[in-house]
Amino acid sequence: MKPRPAVRPQLAGLRSYEAPEDGRANAVRLDLNENTAGCSPAVRRALGRIPARQIAMYPEYGRISTKLAKFFGVAPEELILTNGADDALRVFFDAFVETRSAVVFCNPSFPMYRYYAELFGARIVAPRYSPGIQFPLSEVLRALSRKPRLAIFANPNNPTGDLLSSATLRRIIAASPRTAVVIDEAYFEFSKTSVAPWIRRYPNLFVVRTFSKAAGLAALRLGAILGNSETASLLRRAMPPFGINLAALVAAEASLRDRGSVRRYVRDVTSLRESFAEDLKRRGFRVFPSVGNFILVDFGEFGAAIFRRLESRKILIRPRGDIGPGYARISIGTPAEMALLLAEIDRFLKRTRS
Numbered sequence: 386m387k388p389r390p391a392v393r394p395q396l397a398g399l400r401s402y403e404a405p406e407d408g409r410a411n412a413v414r415l416d417l418n419e420n421t422a423g424c425s426p427a428v429r430r431a432l433g434r435i436p437a438r439q440i441a442m443y444p445e446y447g448r449i450s451t452k453l454a455k456f457f458g459v460a461p462e463e464l465i466l467t468n469g470a471d472d473a474l475r476v477f478f479d480a481f482v483e484t485r486s487a488v489v490f491c492n493p494s495f496p497m498y499r500y501y502a503e504l505f506g507a508r509i510v511a512p513r514y515s516p517g518i519q520f521p522l523s524e525v526l527r528a529l530s531r532k533p534r535l536a537i538f539a540n541p542n543n544p545t546g547d548l549l550s551s552a553t554l555r556r557i558i559a560a561s562p563r564t565a566v567v568i569d570e571a572y573f574e575f576s577k578t579s580v581a582p583w584i585r586r587y588p589n590l591f592v593v594r595t596f597s598k599a600a601g602l603a604a605l606r607l608g609a610i611l612g613n614s615e616t617a618s619l620l621r622r623a624m625p626p627f628g629i630n631l632a633a634l635v636a637a638e639a640s641l642r643d644r645g646s647v648r649r650y651v652r653d654v655t656s657l658r659e660s661f662a663e664d665l666k667r668r669g670f671r672v673f674p675s676v677g678n679f680i681l682v683d684f685g686e687f688g689a690a691i692f693r694r695l696e697s698r699k700i701l702i703r704p705r706g707d708i709g710p711g712y713a714r715i716s717i718g719t720p721a722e723m724a725l726l727l728a729e730i731d732r733f734l735k736r737t738r739s
Contacts, residue, residue, distance in 0.1 A: 395484075395506045402500045412699040413722050418543065418572075418679050420601035421718040422653075424636070425646035428602070431639035432632055444631040449638055453609065456641055457594065458581060462614040465621060466629050469606035470571055470595035471497055476610065477535055477591070478505045479623040481565045487533035491521065493544055493708055495569065498537050507534075518545045518673050518681070522553060529560035536561070539569040541576050544705055544714035546675025548576050558587050565616075567591045572677040574599035574651050581611050588613040591620075596633075598678060599647050600640045607633040654678050658717045664727055668734060684711040687737065694733050700726055 405417070414421060446466065454464040467473040474497055482488060484506035490498040492511040502509050510533065512524035520542075529536060538557065541548045549557075558566050558580075566589055568580050573594060581592045592611040597603035607629065610620060640647065662672045662680050671683040684691050688711025692704050703714040717723065 393506075395504055399500075399503055402496065409701065412701050413718065413725060414701050415716040415718050415722065415726065416701040416703040416714075417603075418598060418677070418714075418716045419603055420598060420650060420678075421716070421722060422601070422650055424601035425640055425643040427639045427643040427646070428636045431635050435631065435635055440631060443627050444629065444634060446629065446634070449634045452638060452641060457609065457611055459584065459611050460614065463584060463611055463617055465610040465612070465617055465624065466634075467608040467610060467624075468628050468630075468633075469597060470569070470593050470608035472606070472628065473593045473595075473608040473610050474498070474537070474567070474569070475501055476620050476623055477537070477565060477567055478502070478507075480620050481534045482507050483534070486535070487528075487531065489525065489528045489533045489536040489564075491525065491538065491542065493705065494537075495539055495543050495571075514545060518547060520547060520549060520553070522556070525557060526560050529557065529564060532561050532563050535565045535567070537567040537569060539571065540578070540580075541572050541676045543571070543677065544679065544681050544703070544708075546673060546677050546679065546681055548578060548676045551578075551580075554580055558583070558590050562589055565589055565591065567593060569593045571595045571598055574647065575655060575678050576676040578676075584611055584613050588616050591616070596637055596640065599651055600637070601650070602633065602636050602640065605630070605633040605636050607637050653720075654717045657720060657723060661715075661717065661723050661727070665730075668730065679714050679716045681705070681708075681712065681714050683709060684713065686711065687733070688713065690737070691730060691733055695726070695729055698729055700729060702726075 450464060450466060451461050454461045457464060467476065478501045482505045486507050487510055488502045488507040489510045492513045499509065510528045512521035512528060514521060570579055570592055573579050580590065584590050584592065594609045596607040658675065658680060665672050665682055673681040675681065695702060705712040705714055
């Protein structure tokens, strides 16, 4: 018998969450909510100035952490830097979740919530959005009344694009003081809405941010957790000492120096998101309101055929069959990318309707 290590039982039926395969470099990438315009030129210049000797040494975090804390509007002890937002999410499972612990999140939402919950053998409670894409508040509050270990809500939500009101968020956070409540604000720059100022009032509240979206640093992997200093100190015990690479720190600092570049990108995406949504509505498709850098579209009976046509032309969007057979999430790219996508949809409709 060949030697075989014993593994955790949760891994036996767990499907790995794989990164997309290679060969996407020349595609129109509207499936991962990336900043397809690219990062600030200041970031590229800063990366090119990193000394070879500094690359050979473990990074220091104090100075840049202080700068980033100021940027986020928190104290340094209220900030934890992570290797991307995915790593930030895992820390909460490491710190709070045991086998059969209850974890609450909504369906549909960011797939990594479910992935980590399954990996850790948690008991999943996932209230589902209504067919009209309405947040299931009553079901969420009922689930929180049972004192789960962890609850995660994206605001705005991915892929639905909806934004929870301050009143709703207060009800969620206050519903279970013993539950770690995580508000995933990956798209904060687009929504301009945050509960970060509340972390001192609610010790059970944590906020996750990322530099992958608006700042365009997805390849460098830098995320952040904002939390009450006392509870944040508990999370640090579950963190490795050198989890953030030097390039990510340098890039983030350069991005802070060129905030105008991020603001212009957000402004352009917001404008293009609204005009593109109107273009799709005029063609008879249902588009849901969004405050992210993406929209959720129901292509109805044409969905499967449109998805095949776009894929054959290397225009990548994200079908969401878990919501409905014709649904897809579409990232907002550059004006040229969105025009190309719309032209392909028009060619399909002309051919179909003729």
